[in-house]
Amino acid sequence: CGVLLIVIVVVIAVLASKMSKLGLTNLDPDKLSISDELQYDEKGYLNVALFGLDTRAKDKEMGSRSDTIMIASLNRETKEVKLVSVYRDTLLQQDDGSYNKANAAYSFGQAEEAIAMLNRNLDMNIRHYVTVDFSALVDVIDAVGGVEIEVTEEELPYITSYACEIIENTGIDSPGVDHAGVQVLNGVQATAYARIRYTAGDDFKRAERQRTVLTKIAEKAQSVKLSTLNKIIDRVFPKVETNFTMAEMLA
Secondary structure, rough: OOHHHHHHHHHHHHHHHHHHOOOEEEOOOHHHOOOOOOOOOOOOOEEEEEEOOOOOEEEEOOOEEEEEEEEEEEEOOOOEEEEEOOOOOEEEEEEOOEEEEEOOOHHHHHHHHHHHHHHHHOOOOOOOEEEEEHHHOOOOOOOHOOOOEOOOOOOOHHHHHHHHHHHHOOOOOOOOOOOEEEEEHHHHHHHHHHHOOOOOOHHHHHHHHHHHHHHHHHHOOEEEEEEEEHHHHHEEEEEEEEOOOOHHOOO
């Protein structure tokens, strides 16, 4: 029993040190525009807002808007996770009653106002969020060994264009993608792929690419070694902001 207790204490201490790398925040529930008719259900679904910021290390004026907005819906009983995208140019009611593009809410009041916008317009009960920028996406994809993506001829030049910008702003070098077809893309390449919105399908197709990349990451993460997960935590957690507590994340 004594040995077991020591192991438990050590594990908790390690986890606490890892979680301390996260940018942890608190949200005021009264400011999240949750309808009085919606009740929080501990046994049903947990809906989490996911925000991706288009931040650039060399351009501080960029990145205040959430160019990627998703809602991850976790079924607590079946453990199934579904992703839905909210297109960034959708006109939604803001905190002041005006209508603006959905991605503007984050620049007005960061996560709190962006979540309130989703709750207000979609009649939801979202209380948790996770925010990253695209450099975090690059790191986590590289950490899991890349993701398998089918690249089309139409997408090739845009991957190259976005990859150059990502390399410039993250300092992470990468070869280009020189052929179409199913292939394993590294962090820079897959992030560039996820940012394409000028092909057929426009932003609808871009949102689909983002969900594809996120799903591929989740599939790879489930089979990686503990040492790889530890590397992901050390590299990516400092670039993540969330209001999940350690107990909630473990659950």
